Amino acid sequence: MRGRFPAVARRRPQVAVAGALAVLLAVAVAAVLSPWLVPGATDQDLVLGITGPVPGHPLGTDDLGRDVLELLVAGARTAVPGALCVAAGSMLIGNLIGLPAGYFGGWADALAMRWADLMFSLPALLVAIVVAGVLGGGYGLAVAVLVVLFAPTDTRVVRGAVLEQRHRPYVEAALLKNLSAWRIMTRQIWPNIASVTLANGFLNFAYALVSLASLSFLGLGVPAGSPDWGRTLADNRAQLLVNPWAVVAPGLAIILTAAALNIVGDWLHERVDRRGRAR
Amino acid sequence: MKESTGTGATAEPAIRVEGIKVRQPSTGRTLLSEVSFEVAAGESVAIVGESGSGKSLTVRAMLGLLPQGLEATGQVRIAGERVDDDPRARRRQRGGVVSLLMQDPFTLLNPLRRAGRQIADGLPKGADAAVEVPRLLAEVGLPANVAGRYPFQLSGGMRQRIGLAAALAGGPRVLVADEPTTALDATTQREVLSLIRRVQRERDMAFVLITHDLRLAFSTCDRVMVMYAGRVMETGSAAAVRHEQFHPYTRALLAAEPPADRRLAVIPSVPGAVPAHDAAAGRCGFADRCSLAVPECRTGVPEPRPVRVSGNVREGRLSACLRAAELPAPPAPEPGVVSRPPVAAEPVLEVRDLRRWFAGSPHPALAGVSLTVAPGEVVGVVGESGSGKTTLARCVAGLERPDGGAILLGGADCSDYGRMGRAAVRQARRISQMIFQDPYSTLNPARTVGATLREALWADGRPAGPDDLARLLESVGLARDMAGMRPAGLSGGERQRVAIARAVAGEPRLLICDEPVSALDVSVQAQVLGLLAELRERLSMAMLFITHDLAVVRQIADRLYVLESGTCVETGLADRVLDAPEHPYTRTLLASVPDGSGDWLD
Numbered sequence: 088m089r090g091r092f093p094a095v096a097r098r099r100p101q102v103a104v105a106g107a108l109a110v111l112l113a114v115a116v117a118a119v120l121s122p123w124l125v126p127g128a129t130d131q132d133l134v135l136g137i138t139g140p141v142p143g144h145p146l147g148t149d150d151l152g153r154d155v156l157e158l159l160v161a162g163a164r165t166a167v168p169g170a171l172c173v174a175a176g177s178m179l180i181g182n183l184i185g186l187p188a189g190y191f192g193g194w195a196d197a198l199a200m201r202w203a204d205l206m207f208s209l210p211a212l213l214v215a216i217v218v219a220g221v222l223g224g225g226y227g228l229a230v231a232v233l234v235v236l237f238a239p240t241d242t243r244v245v246r247g248a249v250l251e252q253r254h255r256p257y258v259e260a261a262l263l264k265n266l267s268a269w270r271i272m273t274r275q276i277w278p279n280i281a282s283v284t285l286a287n288g289f290l291n292f293a294y295a296l297v298s299l300a301s302l303s304f305l306g307l308g309v310p311a312g313s314p315d316w317g318r319t320l321a322d323n324r325a326q327l328l329v330n331p332w333a334v335v336a337p338g339l340a341i342i343l344t345a346a347a348l349n350i351v352g353d354w355l356h357e358r359v360d361r362r363g364r365a366r
Numbered sequence: 367m368k369e370s371t372g373t374g375a376t377a378e379p380a381i382r383v384e385g386i387k388v389r390q391p392s393t394g395r396t397l398l399s400e401v402s403f404e405v406a407a408g409e410s411v412a413i414v415g416e417s418g419s420g421k422s423l424t425v426r427a428m429l430g431l432l433p434q435g436l437e438a439t440g441q442v443r444i445a446g447e448r449v450d451d452d453p454r455a456r457r458r459q460r461g462g463v464v465s466l467l468m469q470d471p472f473t474l475l476n477p478l479r480r481a482g483r484q485i486a487d488g489l490p491k492g493a494d495a496a497v498e499v500p501r502l503l504a505e506v507g508l509p510a511n512v513a514g515r516y517p518f519q520l521s522g523g524m525r526q527r528i529g530l531a532a533a534l535a536g537g538p539r540v541l542v543a544d545e546p547t548t549a550l551d552a553t554t555q556r557e558v559l560s561l562i563r564r565v566q567r568e569r570d571m572a573f574v575l576i577t578h579d580l581r582l583a584f585s586t587c588d589r590v591m592v593m594y595a596g597r598v599m600e601t602g603s604a605a606a607v608r609h610e611q612f613h614p615y616t617r618a619l620l621a622a623e624p625p626a627d628r629r630l631a632v633i634p635s636v637p638g639a640v641p642a643h644d645a646a647a648g649r650c651g652f653a654d655r656c657s658l659a660v661p662e663c664r665t666g667v668p669e670p671r672p673v674r675v676s677g678n679v680r681e682g683r684l685s686a687c688l689r690a691a692e693l694p695a696p697p698a699p700e701p702g703v704v705s706r707p708p709v710a711a712e713p714v715l716e717v718r719d720l721r722r723w724f725a726g727s728p729h730p731a732l733a734g735v736s737l738t739v740a741p742g743e744v745v746g747v748v749g750e751s752g753s754g755k756t757t758l759a760r761c762v763a764g765l766e767r768p769d770g771g772a773i774l775l776g777g778a779d780c781s782d783y784g785r786m787g788r789a790a791v792r793q794a795r796r797i798s799q800m801i802f803q804d805p806y807s808t809l810n811p812a813r814t815v816g817a818t819l820r821e822a823l824w825a826d827g828r829p830a831g832p833d834d835l836a837r838l839l840e841s842v843g844l845a846r847d848m849a850g851m852r853p854a855g856l857s858g859g860e861r862q863r864v865a866i867a868r869a870v871a872g873e874p875r876l877l878i879c880d881e882p883v884s885a886l887d888v889s890v891q892a893q894v895l896g897l898l899a900e901l902r903e904r905l906s907m908a909m910l911f912i913t914h915d916l917a918v919v920r921q922i923a924d925r926l927y928v929l930e931s932g933t934c935v936e937t938g939l940a941d942r943v944l945d946a947p948e949h950p951y952t953r954t955l956l957a958s959v960p961d962g963s964g965d966w967l968d
Contacts, residue, residue, distance in 0.1 A: 256802035257810040259765055260868060264825035265795040274821075278812035 104354050107347035114344050117163035128161035128314050129153060139330045147330040149323050151312075155333045159340055161314035166296060166341075169230045169308075173295035176234035178288045181241020186272045188242065189249025199246065203239035211236040212301060219307035229308045233298055237291050244287045248280035282356050289352025293345035300341050316340050378446040380540050380572030381405040386427050386440035388420075388596075397436070397643050398423055398596030400669070407539065410566055410573035412583030412604070415593035416619070416887040417858075418640040421576050424593065425542055428574075429464065430456045445539050461488055465538035467562075469545040471525035475517040481528045482513025488535030502531040507561060523554035530562065534569070541566060544576045551750040552914060552958035559586050560967040578887065580620050581962035584608045589682075592616045595651030596643030598670050602683040608962050612673045612685035615652045617696050622892040626917035626944065626959040631702040633921060635892030639857050650686070662688055706924050707939060708740035712777060714797065714875045714908045715739040715762065720771035722757050722932075731757040733932040734771065739876060744902060744909040746923030746940060748916060748955065754932040755912045759880045762910060763800045764791075776875065796826060799869035803881040805861040809853040815839075815864050816849030819871065826872025841904075842867040843897060859890035863897065870901055877902075878910045883918060895921055916959050920944055928952050 117124070132152030139147045146155035188199035215232045222228055252258060253276070261275045300317025302308040309315045311322065316337040323333035387399040398420035405411045415421040427438035430449070442450040445463045449455045465488075468474040475484055485502055486495040500510035506527040517525055526546060533541060543562065547555035563586055566573040577583050583590045584604045591601040592615065600613040611617045621634040638655045650656070653663040670684040675691050687693070717737045723730040732754045739745045749755045760766035762773055764783040773781045780786065780794045802808045810818060819838055823830035836846035842863040853861055862882065869877060879898070883891040899922060902909060913919050919926065919940065926943045928936040928951065936949040947953045960966060 256804060256808040259763075260800070260802070260808065260865070261810075261821075262765070263763060263795055263798075263800055264822055264868075265792050266821070266825055275810055275813075279810065281812075 103350055107350035107354075110343050110347035111351060114163050114167060114340075114347075117160045118167040119164075121161045121164045125154075125157040125160045128157040129312070137326050137329050137333070140332060146332040146336050149319070149330070149333045150326055155319070155330070155336055158314045158319050159316070159336055162316045162319055162337065162340070165226070165309055165313060165315040166299060166317070167344075169226060169299050170292050170295040172230050173233045173237055173299070174288045174292035176230075177237035177241045177291055178284055180234070180238035181245050181287075182277075182284060184238070185242040185245025186249055186277065189246040189253060190268065190272050190276065192253075196246070199242060203242050206236065206239040209236070212298060215298070215302055216305060216307055219302065226309050229299060229302045233295055237295065241284065241287060241291070245280065245284055248283045249276055252276050252279050286352045286356035289348050289355070293348040293352075296345055296348075297341060300337075377407070378443075379404040380407045380409075380445055381428070381574070382441075382443040383424075383428055384441040386424060386438060386442070388423050388427050388432065388436055388438045390436055392435060395642075395644055396596070396647075398427075398593075399643065400667075401440075401593075401596075401598055403591055403598070403601065405540075405572045405574060407572055408567070408570040409589065410563070410575065410587040412575045412577055412587035412590045413593060414577055414580050414583045414590055414619070416578055416640055416889060418595070418642070419593040420596035420643065421578075421593050422544060423596075425544065425574060425576055429460075429466065429542065431466075461536045461538075462490065463536075463538060464540045464542070465533040465536060467526075467529055467533045467541065467543040467546050470549050471522045471529060472549065474529045475525055477517050479516075480513065481515055481517065481520065485513070485528065485532045485535055488532050490536055498535070499531075502534055505534065505565060506531045521554075522550050523558055526550060526554075526558050527561065530558075530565070534565065538571060540572045540574070542574045542576075545578070546575075547582075548578075552916075553750065553954055556958045556960075556967065562586075563967055579623070579960060580616075581623060581960040584962040585960050585964060585966040592619065595641050595646045597646075597651055597667070598684070598686060599652070600683075600685045600687075601670065602680075605964060606680070606683060612680075612683060612690040612693065613652075613687045614656045614658050614693065617693075618655075619888060621696070621699065622888045624892070624895070624917040624921045626920055626956065626961075629702040629920055629941070631700040633892040633895055634699060635896060636889050637893075639859065639890065640887075650688070658689060658693065660689065702921070706743075708738075708743045708925065711741050713738040713774075714741050714776055715910065716772075716774040717758070717762065718772040718774075720758065720761060720773065721769045722754075722761060722766065723769055730754075730932045732761070732768070732771075735927075735929065735932070735934050736771075737927050737934070737937070739908045739910055741875065742902070742906045742908055743925065744911055744923045746911045746913065746919035746926045747929060748913055748919055748926060749929035750914055750955070752931065753929040755914075755929050756880055757932075758929070759800070759878050759910065759912045763798065763878050764794065765800075796872055797874060798876040798878060799872070799874040800878040800880065801862070801865050801869050801882045803885055805858040805865070805885055806853075808865045809861055811853050813852070814849065815844075815851050815853070815856070818864065819849070819867055822868040822871040828872060838867050838871055841870075841901070843893075857890075858886050859893060862886065862890075862894055866894075866897065866901070870905060870907070873905050874907065876908045876910065878912070880912045881914070882911075884913065884915060891918070898922065916944065916955060928955070 132148065135148060135152040137148055137150040141147065144154050148154055184199050188196045214236060215229060218232050219229055258271060258275055261271045299308055303315045303317030304321035309318050320334055320337040327334050382404045384402045386401045388397045389395065390397065401424050413421045413424060426432050428442050432438055440450065441448065444459060447455055449459065482499045485499050489495060489498050499513050503510055503512055508524065508527055520528065547558050550558060575583065575587055587604055589601065589603050590607050592599045592613065594615050600607065600611065600616045607616065611620065618636045624630065624633050636655045641651060648667060649664040650668050653659040668686045668688050670686045673680040673683040673685050673690050715738065717735060719734045719736055720732050721730065721734055722732040735758060737745065747755045747758060757766060761768045764780065767782055772779060775794050775797045778790060778793065783791055816835060819835055820830045823834055823838065828834065835849055839846050839848060844860065844863055883894050886894060895918065901907065911919060911923055923940045926937065926940045927934050928943065928949065930951045936943060936947065936952050943952060944956065947956055
């Protein structure tokens, strides 16, 4: 019988998780320490102009002679906090609406879900572009718009998770103990769906990072010339052939961070989830 | 084991399994070892054991269907062909020589395909489905037009019959059934088992039945093999093992199954739970729970050996007990008190003409049920699925709103919790509490036992200090250090104890029990029933005990209500109803309880 069923350990490769954690750590360090690490990231060197990788500029420079690597490090400071705000904000709204919607059902649920449907029917990025265009843009506004646009996804995820728990006997036992609805939602149900919302938050973070970069790319996020991954990518796309790194590097930074977030999010979800499951 | 008749020479058995061992290489654990048995053509063998005994793994290893990550060694010969080292031979045999009948009739069929096509899938190449499918349906006792129906149009029993027809389609010589009737009602179970046995005899197939129910095994199969902690404990012919057991575990298992025909003072239960195979390495797996164990039981693994009583070998009997020949006769269980008539006091629960009709259902779940529960009285409500017994419990608990009728708890109207004031709801919740069937979802997986019970004490207005918590845990037979554990670390029986502790934290006057032991192993079931009986005495608590199991209800209830399709067909003192049933439905239910005799299925 040997060999018929090879023992396969079905686990996420530890290397991938370690790599993802390393990427996130590097991004976090860059975001926090960039003013001290690269104080002169935006210093221009118009004499040098744009060039490919040369000694002193491992990733070359952009057309204003700014070092691409330094711009990348400084860009984390703009890109990451905004995405974090979007993920956290939409998670908060999602829980505040999704928990009671799933728990009480009825008209509260119907109201929340029709609101979510309405929001889903709007193309997120397009709305952000229009709002930013009408109200004059700016980073804070872009973040706020994305929070509102992301919240329905969180709401639906939370509501679905609550519905799954709602009729479990442990919730009914809590009802029979005459515990308040608020207590049941926060102390009984929420700990069981926290891992789901957390995992969704990580996905949102990655998605917000890309969305904010897209908005910056379109000129609706951070002002032109600021160090930001999306902005740098946009500003240099005309120079793709002169210094491809000025375009590829910020693009890679966005992709790598988003991918790392997804891996870590899944990994956390599995770890937290395993705690409660029967062996 | 059985010699084929007529040929003179010993024919090759249909199944020969030698020294099977299942390991999990990633953890180095061994899950079962040294399992050997044979099944002759036309013979039926039941593999019996509680969860964790390794009965399912044995059969999966035999069939090459182990879950991923497990690895088996040992020799398996099926129909004369060695298959353990030959995946191609296995594939060739599957669906042809060997067929498997699954446990759950509700998931074994593809919901999107008609029954007839699913049966036709198993037919050998070249067979004419238009001829064969109706023939197979007739064999399992279904009309030919069932072939055109989808699984959702069929009842559980019919689905299991379709499953059997599909399993028979390839003309198997070996049929394996893994708990084929556990998910079915008692009356349906008897029909399906009777059918399987008839077909098995007509086709002269070798049949292996996996079951947790020793009596059912006796009634269905020629031989039984009892497993425990991944080893074989005892084998023998069904009649012989039923008559005389040569292993203390077999005795304990048999004793823990409550009888339906009489009430015992105490159901003999074995303390503790089935150990993991590795935890019992190098000694008898049952030694730690065995009252007859001697030091030698812990110094080596006893092999199953022929039983020799006063010099004579008992034909076909094997026992893994060192003391098989010298086991003392088991004490006769003490008969219990007969059911007590209710005290003449104001009932703690009164239900009047309760009605509930779920939207979209063709029948009412409750069509006017009335009952009373006196203080301190245990009232059993029995019936099959669809009888409305669970709906009744949920209405009384306030988890379901009845369409009509009245529910009075301690004299106060509790028919509609939505219309009651806060104080009235609190009062009602303090009078009645509920325990649920499924031990796995009854506790919040994210919270520790301590947090759950502290909250229960607090909600019931009791002090919730560490000592109060410890006292509550001890009152249900759990150690105080269990407070720090999460449900995932507890066994089914322990979880149910915690759930009971949660319910009785405020000493309710009425405990609603919705099938509280039906998901538990028999030995654990006996423990939990003992606990409930003890709590009832100590707290002088009344119980509304919902169950499908007449043997269980016999052990605990004073009075019975028998429900059929939402109406109460018979009521009375438990002894009277079970000894002299008046309604035909009650008689049918009683006849469906396995009694262990060979003619139960006839």
